[in-house]
Amino acid sequence: MSSITSSAQxxxxxxINRLGLWLFFASDAFMFGGLLVARFYLLGNRRLELEQTxxxxxxxxxxxxxxxMNRAEVMISKGNQKGFQRSIIVTIxxxxxxxxxxxxxxxxxxxxxxxxxxxxxVFYMMTGMHAFHVLTGIIFLLIVYRNGLKGKYTAxxxxxxxxxxxxxxxxxxxxxxxYPALYLMGLI
Amino acid sequence: MRKIWSIGLIRxxxxxxxxxxxxxxxxxxxxxxxxxxxxxxPALVVGGFIGAIFFMIGIGGFSGWWKMAMxxxxxEAHDVxxxxxxRRYFGFSLDHKVIGIQYGILSMVLLSxxxxxxxxxxxxxxxxxxxxxxxxQFNTLVGLHGMVLIASILMGVAAMxxxxxxxxxxxxxxxxxxxxxxxxxxxxxxxxxxxxxxxFGGFETGWTAYPPLSVRGPMGIxxxxxxxxxxxxxxxxxxxxxIVTTLKMRVKxxxxxxxxxxxxxxxxxxxxxxxxxxxxxxxxQLVMFERLLGxxxxxxxxxxxxILFQHLFWFYSHPAVYIFVLPGLGIISELLPVFVxxxxxxxxxxxxxxxxxxxxxxxxxxxxxxxxxxxxxxRVPFMYSTLLVAVPTGVKFFSWxxxxxxxxxxFPVPMLFILGAIIVFLIGGLTGPPSGTxxxxxxxxxxxxxxGHFHATMFGGFIFxxxxxxxxxxxxxxxxxxNDTLGKIHFYLMTPAFLVTSFGQMxxxxxxxxxxxxxxxxxxxxxxxxxxxxxxxxxxGVSVLIFFINLIISAxxxxxxxxxxxxxxxxxxxxxPSPSPVHNYKGMPFEVVGEPYDYGLEGSxxxxxxxxxxxAD
Numbered sequence: 001m002s003s004i005t006s007s008a009q010x011x012x013x014x015x016i017n018r019l020g021l022w023l024f025f026a027s028d029a030f031m032f033g034g035l036l037v038a039r040f041y042l043l044g045n046r047r048l049e050l051e052q053t054x055x056x057x058x059x060x061x062x063x064x065x066x067x068x069m070n071r072a073e074v075m076i077s078k079g080n081q082k083g084f085q086r087s088i089i090v091t092i093x094x095x096x097x098x099x100x101x102x103x104x105x106x107x108x109x110x111x112x113x114x115x116x117x118x119x120x121x122v123f124y125m126m127t128g129m130h131a132f133h134v135l136t137g138i139i140f141l142l143i144v145y146r147n148g149l150k151g152k153y154t155a156x157x158x159x160x161x162x163x164x165x166x167x168x169x170x171x172x173x174x175x176x177x178x179y180p181a182l183y184l185m186g187l188i
Numbered sequence: 189m190r191k192i193w194s195i196g197l198i199r200x201x202x203x204x205x206x207x208x209x210x211x212x213x214x215x216x217x218x219x220x221x222x223x224x225x226x227x228x229x230p231a232l233v234v235g236g237f238i239g240a241i242f243f244m245i246g247i248g249g250f251s252g253w254w255k256m257a258m259x260x261x262x263x264e265a266h267d268v269x270x271x272x273x274x275r276r277y278f279g280f281s282l283d284h285k286v287i288g289i290q291y292g293i294l295s296m297v298l299l300s301x302x303x304x305x306x307x308x309x310x311x312x313x314x315x316x317x318x319x320x321x322x323x324x325q326f327n328t329l330v331g332l333h334g335m336v337l338i339a340s341i342l343m344g345v346a347a348m349x350x351x352x353x354x355x356x357x358x359x360x361x362x363x364x365x366x367x368x369x370x371x372x373x374x375x376x377x378x379x380x381x382x383x384x385x386x387x388f389g390g391f392e393t394g395w396t397a398y399p400p401l402s403v404r405g406p407m408g409i410x411x412x413x414x415x416x417x418x419x420x421x422x423x424x425x426x427x428x429x430x431i432v433t434t435l436k437m438r439v440k441x442x443x444x445x446x447x448x449x450x451x452x453x454x455x456x457x458x459x460x461x462x463x464x465x466x467x468x469x470x471x472x473q474l475v476m477f478e479r480l481l482g483x484x485x486x487x488x489x490x491x492x493x494x495i496l497f498q499h500l501f502w503f504y505s506h507p508a509v510y511i512f513v514l515p516g517l518g519i520i521s522e523l524l525p526v527f528v529x530x531x532x533x534x535x536x537x538x539x540x541x542x543x544x545x546x547x548x549x550x551x552x553x554x555x556x557x558x559x560x561x562x563x564x565x566x567r568v569p570f571m572y573s574t575l576l577v578a579v580p581t582g583v584k585f586f587s588w589x590x591x592x593x594x595x596x597x598x599f600p601v602p603m604l605f606i607l608g609a610i611i612v613f614l615i616g617g618l619t620g621p622p623s624g625t626x627x628x629x630x631x632x633x634x635x636x637x638x639x640g641h642f643h644a645t646m647f648g649g650f651i652f653x654x655x656x657x658x659x660x661x662x663x664x665x666x667x668x669x670x671n672d673t674l675g676k677i678h679f680y681l682m683t684p685a686f687l688v689t690s691f692g693q694m695x696x697x698x699x700x701x702x703x704x705x706x707x708x709x710x711x712x713x714x715x716x717x718x719x720x721x722x723x724x725x726x727x728x729g730v731s732v733l734i735f736f737i738n739l740i741i742s743a744x745x746x747x748x749x750x751x752x753x754x755x756x757x758x759x760x761x762x763x764x765p766s767p768s769p770v771h772n773y774k775g776m777p778f779e780v781v782g783e784p785y786d787y788g789l790e791g792s793x794x795x796x797x798x799x800x801x802x803x804a805d
Contacts, residue, residue, distance in 0.1 A: 115482030
């Protein structure tokens, strides 16, 4: 942002960007909420037949990735470029592991197909939409990592890091709600 | 050749065609590699979406963001130099005024397309028996008439919001200019997709696309879904932009409760479209996937439930009508004091009533489902929440009446349309409660009564106000006034013609004419009524044609009007010259010193240029 010179202008721009991002989350939350409604409307108190251990593992992986995402943001705000890059890389790797766990393993080994009843529909659509968001999150993180290597972010100006971190936490939060809805609630 | 290529719209449309072909071809190859044969339907869907993305690449919608992602410096929107003249309206411009006009043009194009579709099937309905259409064609036309006009209204709302709101609140542009241009241009490939549903077999469901019919019918429905899905994104992103703009970009001294009332209406409407739109997108997406992959969301034999679709769909599609009418009602409240020369009665209550309608709107969707087999215990709560909407709407009506009371009324063309809007919306409003109470709705549901009621709300809440807005802000855009005589012909032709169609529809509806059917029994005796409704419909078409002629010739030959044509207190008239300069208020700083609508109060001002108040910058 070359033409923004004064710090006051930058702060104003920052406030505008932050509000925009949070409104986007609010909007997206309605989509995820709609899927949650579909799950309870169609399956009610029925639990999906899923691999519990695998579910627990991917959940832990995603939660830990959020921890490293937060570390990355703290590091850059203290000006620690090396630590910031390391933490981002760990976050990306954990994100990819999560995707591999859900799409690569869970989808392949599930007891039901995509076209087998409400269970298949709900499970594949909920995890699919969530995985799509994780994928976009990983893409944002790769962009941030690349620009971080170029030294584009400073302790004072690193909104892109903050935004992708918030996005990552948002996706994490969605999973924190989806995980019990898919794996834990109801009776087989 | 190069000259044609430099016109963004044409380049982008070529990109879209190429992209669709590439998308469909790639999918075919992937399926081939997996050992599957060619299937048209998935190829259409994938091709449709890839085509829309290619359109955006062609128009240049991603170039700024791509550079940001690549770590290059991107100039701020107001530092970007844009081509002069008419060409910038066909390319990716970042100026909110250009985007507002682009939205307006798209809205008017869609208005004439949607209206013409209606005239075609009205001709079919003019007498019993089938004359010019078969059943699938009729259903396709009815469905597209609905959705094309919904798109037109969303674009019209965005046009008013984009052009007027930043000027009213003294902002230099919208909060996110690139996103703003993006949300306009993504709507263009979306409308192409929507209309191309006609070429791929059409669809039978009407605009609501209820499963299980939409799961089974012809595959034109997939293009319909894809088009609506993308228009939805345009609407969501546009709303996001407008909310941030109103909350963060106001000029010095403009507190929320001294904003022009139209800004409140746009804020309220944007809150609904930001959030609820996701649900229509989701519901259509689920049907799309059910058709593609056989997922069991809505087919009972596969564990699904079609009522779920209706819940998701109406959670948007009822608040959607508030998205359509709130800006229109805002226009009424905004323009009425100007032409009555009196303060707007109960400013705070009117502002809060917009918010009230928006928030109550989230709680009423079930009233569309009284007859579709929802849980019985849900009917009465939804009936009460529905009737609750009448309270904030009533606040608006009493405010208008009290504003008119003992005012010094003037009757230029915009004021005629404002008065028309109040009357027509009143008719639409009063016919609402009978469809909202369960006992009467069981009889009225799915009849032409609903059609008459709905069109009265849409004309009163959107069509009349947007015409008023165009007549009113036209000098701000072009520096010329629209022709008065043609404007009056437009009004005095459209209003009675509309009343005839609306009352006619309600009358035959009460007598038992069902909606969405191509043919009816001649012994019912509806032939004459239908013929009259059709003729009146054509008269509306003629009046709108006169409006378009006026719109075009006034741009060149209209009476020159550069000053404060309507003696308004709003900053876009009292500070800014017409046509509005490129960078809005640059070099003309002002601040808010008084109340927005104190017309007739000696020596009071709403806004003053900064140097005149003695507080130098």
